[in-house]
Amino acid sequence: MTTISVKVEFSGGLELLFSNQRSHAVTIPSTDPTDSAPTNLQYLITYLRDNLLKERVELFVENETVRPGILVLVNDTDWELEGEGDYVLKDGDEIVFISTLHGG
Amino acid sequence: MSSSCGNPQAEEDTLMLRRTKFDRSKDCVRCKERAGNVVVRHAVYCKTCFVPLIAVKFRRxxxxxxxxxxxxxxxxxxxxxxxxxxxxxxxxxxxxxxxxxxxxxxxxxxxxxxxxxxxxxxxxxxxxxGGRDHPRNAxxxxxxxxxxxxxxxxxxxxxxxxxxxxxxxxxxxxxxxxxxxxxxxxxxxxxxxxxxxxxSKDLGVDITNQDLILSAASTPHDASESESDTPASRLQRYIRALPTxxxxxxxxxxxxxxxxxxxxxxxxxxxxxxxxxxxxxxxxxxxxxxxxxxxxxxxxxxxxxxxxxxxxxxxxxxxxxxxxxxxxxxxxxxxxxxxxxxxxxxxxxxxxxxxxxxxxxxxxxxxxxxxxxxxxxxxxxxxxxxxxxxxxxxxxxxxxxxxxxxxxxxxxxxxxxxxxxxxxxxxxxxxxxxTPQRPAQDGVQDWKARISIRSFADAGSFATYRPPHFPERDLSITPSPAPTPAPSLTPFLCYACHTTLTSRSSRGTTVRAAPGPTGHPVPLPVWVGGNLAASPPDSGGDGGGADGRREEGEEGDVGETWVRRRMDPASMRVVVADFLLDD
The missing domain is CATH 3.40.50.620 (HUPs)
Known part of the structure; x- marks a missing residue:
C-alpha cells in the first residue's frame, strides 16, 4: 500500500486536543481503503479524529467535517478555494487547522 | 418533505440557497494577478493584498x-x-x-x-x-x-x-x-x-427580593471571618448568588x-x-x-x-x-x-x-x-x-x-x-x-410588571396595585407595604442588570446562596456605593424618590405614562353597563 506524508499543524487552542503538540507529521494511505478513491482532506479529518485526537471530539468534528469556527489552510491557502473536504492530498502538503473560538 | 401545515409548492422557494464560497475566479479580486489565499465574504484575496485590506478597515x-x-x-x-x-x-x-x-x-x-x-x-x-521626528509624525x-x-x-x-x-x-x-x-x-x-x-460604602443587597433591598455589607464577626472577607471571597459570594x-x-x-x-x-x-x-x-x-x-x-x-x-x-x-x-x-x-x-x-x-x-x-x-x-x-x-x-x-x-x-x-x-x-x-x-445622575430606563419596573409572568407575591413594592383577577379572599398574601420604605437598588438599574440579578431559571440551574449562608447580604461592586453616594436624593428610578417608589400616575418626564387605578365594583358596572345582558 502506497502512502503519503503530510504535515499537520494546529493553532488557536486546537493543539490542546492533540497532546498539546502543534505540529504533527502524518503518514496516511494514498487511497481511501473504503472506496479506493485518492485520499482527500475529508479522510484526513476522520483519520485525525480516530488516531490523534485525545479528548473532546465535539470540539473538532461536527457532522463529519470540522466544526464551524475552525479554519483550514492547505499550503497556506484557505481550503474554501481548494474544494474543502474534496481536496486530494499530495505528498508533502501542509495542512493547518486554526480555531477561531478563542474569544475576543 | 413539507410540514403538515405548510405550502409544499412555496416551501422549496423559501429556502435560502447556499452560494458558492467565492465569486467567479480564484484570483485575487484586488490585484487581479496573484492566486487567492483567503476568501472573505465571497471575495478572494491574496496574502499580499489581505494585509493592507485589514489595516485599512482597522484605521477606517x-x-x-x-x-x-x-x-x-x-x-x-x-x-x-x-x-x-x-x-x-x-x-x-x-x-x-x-x-x-x-x-x-x-x-x-x-x-x-x-x-x-x-x-x-x-x-x-x-x-x-518628513522623517519620524517631524511634528506631523508625532x-x-x-x-x-x-x-x-x-x-x-x-x-x-x-x-x-x-x-x-x-x-x-x-x-x-x-x-x-x-x-x-x-x-x-x-x-x-x-x-x-x-x-x-x-x-465607596460597603453595600450589600438582598438578591432574593425583586426590590433588591440595600443594606450595609456585613461586617466580620471575628478575626477569622475578617481574614476570609477578601475581594475574592466577596466576588465568589456575588457569583454564587446569581440566579442563572x-x-x-x-x-x-x-x-x-x-x-x-x-x-x-x-x-x-x-x-x-x-x-x-x-x-x-x-x-x-x-x-x-x-x-x-x-x-x-x-x-x-x-x-x-x-x-x-x-x-x-x-x-x-x-x-x-x-x-x-x-x-x-x-x-x-x-x-x-x-x-x-x-x-x-x-x-x-x-x-x-x-x-x-x-x-x-x-x-x-x-x-x-x-x-x-x-x-x-x-x-x-x-x-x-x-x-x-x-x-x-x-x-x-x-x-x-x-x-x-x-x-x-x-x-x-x-x-x-x-x-x-x-x-x-x-x-x-x-x-x-x-446634570445629575439619573437611572437608565425610566418606567422599566412598570413595564416589567406588565409584560412578565411572575408570582404576584414576588412582585415587590412596585406592585402597588392588585390585579383585577386577584381574588378578594387572597388579600392576605398580597405583599403588604413596608412600614418604612427600605432603600432599593432596583430603580437604579437598567433592565438587563435587574434581570441578571433577579430573573430565575425555570430549571433552577444554580443554587441560590443569597442572601448568604449566614444571612449576610450579597456584596456589590465598589462603584455601586460610589455611584449611589454621588446620586442626588431625588433621582430614584421610575421618576420617584431615593427609595425608588413612584406615585401611581405621576407625571414625570417620560413620554409614556401609564395610570393604574383599582376600580370598585360599582364603577366597573358603570363602565360596562352598555354591554351587560339583562337578567
Missing amino acids: ALDPHINPLPDGPRRKGLKAAGSLLLGLSGGLGSSVLLDLVNRTYFDFSPDAGGGDDVKSGAGVKSEPR SVWPAGRVCYVETCAAFPGARDRTEHVRRVVAAYDRLEFVPLRVEDAFSSAWWARVGGAPA QTAIPSAVHTLTRVLLLYTAAATGASHLLLGTSLTSLSVSLIAGIAQGGGFAVREEAQGVWVPGVRVGAGGSGSANGNGHENGAVRVVRPLRDIGMKECAMWAWWHRLVVVGREKFPGAKQSIGPLTKEFIVGLERDYPSTVSTVARTCAKLAPKKGSATTTNNNNNNNNNICMLCERQPLSGLLTTSSS
Whole structure:
C-alpha cells in the first residue's frame, strides 16, 4: 500500500486536543481503503479524529467535517478555494487547522 | 418533505440557497494577478493584498474617533486628547487588535506596516514623510497601556494567565502592561487606587427580593471571618448568588468592562479600545438583546462613557484628566468590520501568540455560548449574514418617548445604570453633561410588571396595585407595604442588570446562596456605593424618590405614562353597563 506524508499543524487552542503538540507529521494511505478513491482532506479529518485526537471530539468534528469556527489552510491557502473536504492530498502538503473560538 | 401545515409548492422557494464560497475566479479580486489565499465574504484575496485590506478597515473604524472633535478634518494629522488603554482578554480579537495598534500607532520601525513578516507581503506603512521626528509624525497617543483583567477567581479551577499575558505584552516595548483582577471590583483598595470618590460604602443587597433591598455589607464577626472577607471571597459570594447560568458570564463581563472603564479614566485615557470583531459583536448584540440589553444595543458597538463619580483625583493612578470634557472616555471597537476569520488569518500569518481565555465551564447551555454557536455556524454557511446583524443593530434606536430621547431633548444624556454604568448612546460628539445622575430606563419596573409572568407575591413594592383577577379572599398574601420604605437598588438599574440579578431559571440551574449562608447580604461592586453616594436624593428610578417608589400616575418626564387605578365594583358596572345582558 502506497502512502503519503503530510504535515499537520494546529493553532488557536486546537493543539490542546492533540497532546498539546502543534505540529504533527502524518503518514496516511494514498487511497481511501473504503472506496479506493485518492485520499482527500475529508479522510484526513476522520483519520485525525480516530488516531490523534485525545479528548473532546465535539470540539473538532461536527457532522463529519470540522466544526464551524475552525479554519483550514492547505499550503497556506484557505481550503474554501481548494474544494474543502474534496481536496486530494499530495505528498508533502501542509495542512493547518486554526480555531477561531478563542474569544475576543 | 413539507410540514403538515405548510405550502409544499412555496416551501422549496423559501429556502435560502447556499452560494458558492467565492465569486467567479480564484484570483485575487484586488490585484487581479496573484492566486487567492483567503476568501472573505465571497471575495478572494491574496496574502499580499489581505494585509493592507485589514489595516485599512482597522484605521477606517478608528481614525474618525481619535481627534477630540470626531469626524472633523484630519488633514493636520491625528492627535488624541489623552492616552490610550487597550483591553486585552487574551482572545483572538484583542490579540489582533494589540498587534494592529502597535504597528499602526506605536511602532515606528520601517517594517511595522504588517507586511514584512508576512512572506511575500508588502508593508502598508513606509517611513513617514518628513522623517519620524517631524511634528506631523508625532505619536497619536502620548502613552499606550494594555489592561488585562484576570477572571480566574470567578471560575473555580480556572488557570491564572496573567504572567503569560504579561510576556505577550512585553514584546510590545512601547506599551505598558496594566494587570487587574476581576475581584478588584470588590476591593476598596483598587477603588482608592483609581481615585474613586466619594469613598465607596460597603453595600450589600438582598438578591432574593425583586426590590433588591440595600443594606450595609456585613461586617466580620471575628478575626477569622475578617481574614476570609477578601475581594475574592466577596466576588465568589456575588457569583454564587446569581440566579442563572447565563447570569454568571454576563456578570463577569460587566465587572470586567467597568474595571476597564475606571482604569481608563484613572490613567488619563481618552480612548478605550476593545478587540470585538464583527463576529463577536454580532454575538454580543444578539445575546445582549436576549438578556434584556436592547436598550443599550447601539452602545454595544461604540459609545462614550462619562465617569459617574469623580475618579482619577487623589488616587495613585490619577492623571490630570484626559482632555475630554468631564473625563469622557471613548469606547471604540476598531475590529467591528473585521470578522473572526480575518482575525485568525492575520494572527496566523503574523505568528501572533493568542493566549486564550477562560470560559465558564457550566455555561454551555446559557444564552452567550448558544448565540455564539449559532452565529459561528451562520458565518460558515452564509458569511455575509453576520455583518447584516451588526448593520441592522446599528440602525436601532430607543423608542420615542423613552428615557434616552426624552433626556436628549433636555440635553441630559448622563443616565446610567449604577451597576453596568451603561449610558444611552448620544453620539460621539456629545460628551458633556453636568446634570445629575439619573437611572437608565425610566418606567422599566412598570413595564416589567406588565409584560412578565411572575408570582404576584414576588412582585415587590412596585406592585402597588392588585390585579383585577386577584381574588378578594387572597388579600392576605398580597405583599403588604413596608412600614418604612427600605432603600432599593432596583430603580437604579437598567433592565438587563435587574434581570441578571433577579430573573430565575425555570430549571433552577444554580443554587441560590443569597442572601448568604449566614444571612449576610450579597456584596456589590465598589462603584455601586460610589455611584449611589454621588446620586442626588431625588433621582430614584421610575421618576420617584431615593427609595425608588413612584406615585401611581405621576407625571414625570417620560413620554409614556401609564395610570393604574383599582376600580370598585360599582364603577366597573358603570363602565360596562352598555354591554351587560339583562337578567
